[in-house]
Amino acid sequence: MRPGCWSRVLIAFGRTTIPMISKILLVDDEVRILDVMTQMLMELGLDVKATAHPDEAVRLVAEEKFHIAFVDNFLGPVEGIELIEQMGAMDRELQFVIMTGNPDIETAICALKKGVADFLRKPFRIEELLVSIDHVRRRLELEQQRKDLLSGLELTVQEKTSELKQTYLSVLIALSRTVEKKDLGTYGHSMRVSDISSRIARQIGLSTSEVENVRAASLLHDIGKIGISDSILAKKGPLDAEEADIIRSHPEKGVEILQPLKQFELLLPAILHHHERFDGSGYPRGLSGDAIPLSARIISVADTYDAIQSDRPYRLAASHENAVREVCAWSGKQFDPGVVSAFTRVLQEGNSEADILKSAQRLCAQKRTGQ
Numbered sequence: 001m002r003p004g005c006w007s008r009v010l011i012a013f014g015r016t017t018i019p020m021i022s023k024i025l026l027v028d029d030e031v032r033i034l035d036v037m038t039q040m041l042m043e044l045g046l047d048v049k050a051t052a053h054p055d056e057a058v059r060l061v062a063e064e065k066f067h068i069a070f071v072d073n074f075l076g077p078v079e080g081i082e083l084i085e086q087m088g089a090m091d092r093e094l095q096f097v098i099m100t101g102n103p104d105i106e107t108a109i110c111a112l113k114k115g116v117a118d119f120l121r122k123p124f125r126i127e128e129l130l131v132s133i134d135h136v137r138r139r140l141e142l143e144q145q146r147k148d149l150l151s152g153l154e155l156t157v158q159e160k161t162s163e164l165k166q167t168y169l170s171v172l173i174a175l176s177r178t179v180e181k182k183d184l185g186t187y188g189h190s191m192r193v194s195d196i197s198s199r200i201a202r203q204i205g206l207s208t209s210e211v212e213n214v215r216a217a218s219l220l221h222d223i224g225k226i227g228i229s230d231s232i233l234a235k236k237g238p239l240d241a242e243e244a245d246i247i248r249s250h251p252e253k254g255v256e257i258l259q260p261l262k263q264f265e266l267l268l269p270a271i272l273h274h275h276e277r278f279d280g281s282g283y284p285r286g287l288s289g290d291a292i293p294l295s296a297r298i299i300s301v302a303d304t305y306d307a308i309q310s311d312r313p314y315r316l317a318a319s320h321e322n323a324v325r326e327v328c329a330w331s332g333k334q335f336d337p338g339v340v341s342a343f344t345r346v347l348q349e350g351n352s353e354a355d356i357l358k359s360a361q362r363l364c365a366q367k368r369t370g371q
């Protein structure tokens with residue numbers, strides 16, 4: 001077919017443009033075929049580069065972005081399939097159509113295994129070339145739809161996972177607050193610890209998701225106390241050795257409660273280790289220094305700071321100043337000095353004490369109204 005006939009064929013074929021595909025690379029050692037294909041594709045409005053040399057084809061792919069490469073299967077020193085493999089490694093999105101005058105089933109299978117999008121038998125008519133481009137376009141469209149579908153599904157799964165986590169969290173917080181009602185003097189403790197812990201985590205520079213994990217772990221840090229009898233939790237006076245051991249088992253009990261819930265997997269180290277001490281004298285594992293998860297070291301400071309300010313059956317609440325003094329005095333022994341330093345910066349932010357007080361007043365009001 002003479003080149004001048006292309007436009008008439010295109011009109012007969014019913015297409016004058018190929019959406020999504022604008023840049024074509026042609027690689028064939030027959031210059032005449034390159035000339036004819038170039039003219040035809042340019043009449044379609046496509047941007048075409050043509051070369052008879054495999055090395056130049058590689059250079060072009062390195063320098064420019066093409067949508068389709070039509071590659072002859074016999075290029076002299078290099079086989080088309082080898083060239084396709086090389087160019088495909090350079091541009092994972094590049095689509096390939098292999099052209100050959102001697103097609104056989106082995107070549108076709110090999111080409112498909114290498115990810116070739118279509119197979120064009122020489123000599124081919126213009127309609128076949130257009131069908132081939134259309135086939136690649138459709139393939140790209142389907143691939144895009146598949147990606148869109150997957151990212152939509154991923155987003156839905158993320159949203160549902162987050163909703164589920166929030167639902168579980170609400171139930172578990174309600175349970176924690178039930179325990180706090182039994183454990184005299186600790187009502188609202190988890191909420192306040194969560195508030196302070198997340199401020200310290202932010203002050204240290206943790207990421208948003210890490211801060212959220214610290215916040216959630218703080219809310220649930222004493223959930224293991226659910227399994228401890230009221231007589232021990234509300235006992236007035238010192239605990240005997242057996243009772244103290246039972247109380248000291250609450251981090252592990254908390255992990256037992258939350259372990260089946262995959263959504264809380266990342267919170268478990270903080271809950272398990274929130275009673276470890278920086279010098280290694282804590283429980284349940286006696287970890288020291290950086291071996292204690294950072295989230296647990298943060299909760300430890302916030303937990304103590306709040307606990308000191310609460311009335312307990314065996315002692316009266318200390319003032320805010322004394323609580324801060326106490327935390328600072330134990331820096332490097334019970335607490336990570338870096339976390340204590342962040343804690344003091346949080347207090348210096350100005351309004352944290354007022355906020356914590358406000359939060360406590362809100363909780364007390366809820367308690368009075370029985371909410």
Ligand SMILES: [Fe+2]
Pocket residue numbers: 221222250274275
């Ligand atoms: Fe605790």
